[in-house]
Amino acid sequence: MEQTTSERILDVAQSLVVAGGYNGFSYADISDAIGIRKASIHHHFPTKAELVQVLVDRYTQHAEAGLTSLGQHVPGPAEQLQAYLNYWQTCILDASEPFCVCAMLACEMQMLPDTVASHVRRHFENLAAWLASVLKAGAEQKLFRLNGSPEEEAQILMACVHGAMLSARALGDPSLFAAIVGPQIARLKA
Template sequence: MTAASTTADEILACARGLIIAGGYNGFSYADIADAVGIRKPSIHHHFPTKAELVQKLVAQYRKDAAAGLAHLAREAPDPATQLRRYTGYWAACIKDGSAPFCVCALLATELPVLPEQVAAEVRAHFRSLSAWLKSALERGQKDGSLTLTETPRAEAELFMATVHGAMLSARAYGEPKMFATITNPLIDRLCGR
């Protein structure tokens, strides 16, 4: 890794933490410069505008999420286990504070004020996650491991909304266990329990 890419990676990591803490408008290049220990012109060298910075961050987030979902599919071929591991991933991230909130879920709350290039990346994340969930739910319905009360598409949207809502509740209550309290009954219902 070159020094330039290391600096860019540090900037992206810092921006991610600042977005999780306060949203798109909750940070500036001055905040990143202070945290990373560089000057603002150095940030502009890598990311000329804040919109370009956050677009790159979300694009990388989407790439990492896709890789994570692909890994999960390889490691746990049955849909019920995939859904449990997906929520388990978030439960662990919320508990240890490493990723207490999905960056795209947080940015989605700001869609009306986001630059279009950032909003497009956020929407693409939701479409991709929804498609993965729909596929898992369809496979589970087909093999009999999951019981759906709605169409796979509707169940995927419900699942996604429940997971993101559970993140919000865990944050609002300051209780990481709240996430599992909300998501476990959803998975139990899907598994016919």
């Protein structure tokens, strides 16, 4: 199936956001990458804020679908959590998705338009809720030992995952992701 122009614009915008954040790209960069006029981009997305909001929504929908799929196809909470971490480890190692779009945007939260910031926040709220539900189920099954509430532990784990992405990027060493996240998972396991 052929991609629509809007999808191509979103794909390029996503790679540009991952590389340099909200303020790290312009419509000229997208125009150069896919060979269309800036006016055509404005036709699909009148403002940069609208473009990035749609991008965040698409990214969040894909993430939610992936997490739902884990719940349906991966048998237990420990395996679901490991599958989530394996996804990011693979993406970072093969550079297919070397950084979370919303984590990159969160670095610029104070500079983002309010509509974009609220959608980034929603992504983190959804991820935290999923992680909390997995950690709670794992604790109930005596698979995880939580030092705080599932919600607190979810925030710690989410910060660890995104911090590990940042360290791997900053130091140019994809293997750091597993080295940082691994001990956190070991701590959780009962």
